[in-house]
Amino acid sequence: MNVLIIGGGISGISAAKVALKGNHTVTILESSAEPGGLMARIANCRVGFKTFFDEIRDNERLTLISDAKIAKVDKKEDKTFAVTLEDGRALAADKVIIATGLTPYDPVEYKGKRVLTSLEYDAVIDQRQGELPADFNNIGFFLCVGSRSKDYPLCSSVCCSYTLREVKWTLQRAKPEITVFYNDLRFFGQEFYMEKAFRDAGVKFVRANSRYFEEDEKGVTVRYFAGGQLKEERFNYVVLAIGLRPNPQLAELSNLFGFSMNEYGFVNENAPLQTDVEGVYASGGALEPMNIKDSILTGFGAGLVAVKGPEILAKAEGHDERLYREDEPEFVLSDGNTTTCLFYLGTENPGNGMFYEFVSSKFIEAARDLRKAGKAVYVLTRNMVTPSYGEITYEEARREGIVFIHLEEDETVAFDGDRVRIAREGRELIFNADKVIRFDDYAKLLKDREYLSLYRSEPQLRWSPTKWGRKRYHVGFIRHPRDKRWEKREFLGALGEMILDHEEDRILPEVNEERCSGCGSCKDSCPHNAIEIIFEEKTISVFGPNNSTKVPIAHVKDDTCVSCGLCASVCPSDVISFP
Amino acid sequence: MKNIDQSRIFDLTDYKRQDFSVCLGCKICASVCTVNDLSESTNPQEILQKLFLGKNIPSDDHLVRYCTGCYRCTGACPWNIRIPEVIRALREELATRSPFEKAFKDSVSIWGRVYEPYVIIMAIPFLLKGGYIKHMTRWTEYMGIHLPHKVKRA
Structure with missing residues (x-):
């Protein structure tokens, strides 16, 4: 079978790996000169991508075409495709995997010599680029630039995570004062422990954002509003954590192959990892904004479903004993007999942090139900984790009239019966709520399970996004407590990972x-x-x-x-x- | 203090409540606000939040008084929330109009132009008492004379 993969990024290479295992011929089309995509633009990830790609680079059944551009696609009667490139080459493809990836937003209106995007900053702190600049004492990170906005309402779901990594890489080389300005800290799994560690190491987190950057020769003056007053601060460098948007070339591919796209510019997913055209599959950043781990996962899944067909999902579900899943606990949030309901989405325990994503979606769901019944609903948030399409639900909830109150770092919340008091210096808000629903009341339902994303430390993650132990693969809620749409994708990804998995020699204790x-x-x-x-x-x-x-x-x-x-x-x- | 009817405020703006309630609470508006150039500490997002919570807004709130309607907040806001429109509606509702402003507008309605002697005569009590003398540091800045003033730094 000929498998055509469009996009030579991490997701496309992952899909190629799975497809190559099954004696299929794989062609990867890459629009730029080198494979690697967005991942290879990050200095610390470039080496990882290279080792990952080197395993299949010399495979004789793999063809990599760089600088490729598709001119014409003919769909034949037997549901295969005849693809003609602009340089006249003709390719026959039985299955097509769209892995076009994501495109970083370019904040031209704010960029400058000292106001850098995350990718530019990454080059500054890259060891291979030589010494750090002489004035490197005060760095400010600003999240949510070019995402969660009117022209692109999705959350990019990776900006917070990569900012955390950039803080880590910065601290490995120098000891500047770092301030992270955020709207919500959308971390996943054990990243909350990293956040705690950086807080203890002196990294400041401020829940405010700014677009006031006055740049001069020596630094950047930034204004922000926190703690009830306007503050002005000087930074040597300001880093904008840019959002990731869909690849603009996806629209051309949609015209050529005939699959449909949603209003945000991503592929419409008909069934898990499949577009609405038969024989065309999608993975990675073509589906929604996702991190490298999930791109590998969906790449494995798309590679598998392309060569084995969509039936593989039903065949393996419930029959493969290596796949391990657990049902999510049932949340009973409100009986509806209240007139005013208040949700408190905040926890002091970093171990509960990884459930923010799951609990946020549950709280929003419950709050919207109550709001539709005509109740007054307030949500106090320390952190609202609704990545990618979750942001759309969050936006609808805001429009429906649920009042979200964003608590700053130094604000305290005290519960006294049905009275809730939010206080900080110079500000006091008192609510009366019939029912108060708190994060920590539900955290115990989620405890004492072996969550893969919590137990895996970073170096172990590598190229096995679902593997928990030997002969055991975690999928669904137990892999990562999040939206249901991920479960089937993870299922396929785990099946793909099993094909690649090989037994290593072990010495038992x-x-x-x-x-x-x-x-x-x-x-x-x-x-x-x-x-x-x-x-x-x-x-x-x-x-x-x-x-x-x-x-x-x-x-x-x-x-x-x-x-x-x-x-x-x-x-x-x-x-x-x-x- | 007058109680504010939030639905009336949003009606006056010609936009719907939901056009304002998409606010993310990021406080970008406060960082770029021109009123904050005058060493004030105003947060447009807090005005919105007070409206949603049904809290009262004092008629001498700095933002309500000094908002110039420059729409810098709207330009920087990720959701392009039109805060000056809310402020204008609040001014209407709270009748935040200084005697000077009243005299200025009356002059225009009577003569079709600004007749300075009339404006000054009508506004003298205000100018001397609570108005421009009190806020001298501010209007001198408008004129380009920078008197020393305290800047809050972190």
Whole structure:
């Protein structure tokens, strides 16, 4: 089968990897000179992309056409495509995967020598570009530039995350004072722990935004309104976290192939990862704004569904025991017998942070229901996480008359019966609400599960977006608590990842059963639940006649162990060791 | 203090309530506001929020008094919310009109032009008492004379 992939970014390469595994011929069309797309424009990700791509670069069934532009597409009767490029080359394609990716917004009205976009700033802090500028003492980051606005109402869902990474990379090289100005901090999973760590390290977070940048030779004067008054601050550099918009070339492809697009410029998803034209699939940034991890995931999924057909989903669902999913807990938010309802969307615990996305969508849903019944609804938000299409729902909720009150960093909320008091210096707001619904009341419903996005630390993520342990792949709510539309995509992605997965040689740790006391510290430390404590019959003699009793002894489950060595390192009496 | 009927305010603007309630609360409007150039601390977003919560807005609120209608906030706002229109409606509702403004407009309605002696005579009590003498630092800035004043810095 000939698979044509349009776009040589991370998502297209992921799709190519899956398709190449099944003895298919793959052609990648890249509109620029080099593959890599947006990911390869970030200095720290370029190497990762290269290693990822190098694994298939020399495959003889892969053709990469750079500087390609499609001139004409003919749809044949047997539902295959004859594609003609502008340089006259003709290609035959049985299946087409659209992986055009995202285009960063260009804030021409604000850019300057010291007002940089995130991509420009990334080049400044790149080690390979030499030393940092001499005046590098005060950096300000501004989020939500070119997204969440009238002309592009979607949230780009990655700007907060990459700003956090840029703060990290900056702090690795220098110790400037960093201030992050945000509307909402849309982090996912364990990024909330990173945020906490940076706060402790002295990075300031201010819940206000600004468009007042007065640039001169030595720096940028910025005005912002926080804490009840206007403040003026000088920064050496100002970084605008630019939003990601759909690729403008997607419209041309839509005309050529005949698939439809939605009003925001993304592909209309007919079924998971499929467009409404048979044989044309979509992945990555062609679907919606998403991060690199999800681009790889949808790339795997699109590659799989293109070569195996859409039936694969029904065939594997519920039958493949390697796929692991859990149902989301049921939220009963309000009985509707109230006239004034107040939602408090805020938590002090960074461990609960990863549920902001899930709880935000639930709260908005409940608030809209109450509002439609004619109730007065208030939502106090510390952080409202509604990425990509979630922002549209949030916008509708605002239009419907739900009052959202954005709490600043130093504002406190006190609940006293049905009275709610918001206070900071010079400001006081008091509400009377019949019913107060708080984030933390529901957090306990979400606890004590093995969420992949929480437990995976960053270096481990790499190229396995759904893999939890050996022979276990997390999909749906347990992978990442978010909107339902992702579940089927993750399903396909996990199936694609299984095709690529290969068994690595492992050395299993050994337990010296004579000396093991069964303290369980290895069990607690194991990130993959690969150690179980088994009670064994054992003869012991302590001051008297020999006794036969059951004693706990650690055992290594060889199908889940990944040989990370954590158990050996925590064992208090060196009972576990590697041979 | 007069109670404000929020639905009337939004009717007066010729826009709907939902055109204003899309506000994200980002406070970009406050960062670019011209009134804040005069070392004031006004936040247009707070005016909107007070309206949505049904709170009272004092008629001597700095933004209501000094808004020049420059639409810088609208230009910078991600949702292009037309705040000057709300301010204009609030002025109408709160009858925030200084005697000077009244004299100025009356002069135009009587003679079809500004007749300065009339304006000055009509507005003398205001100019001396609570008006321009009190806010001298401000009107000198309008004239381009920069007297020293306190700038709030972080």
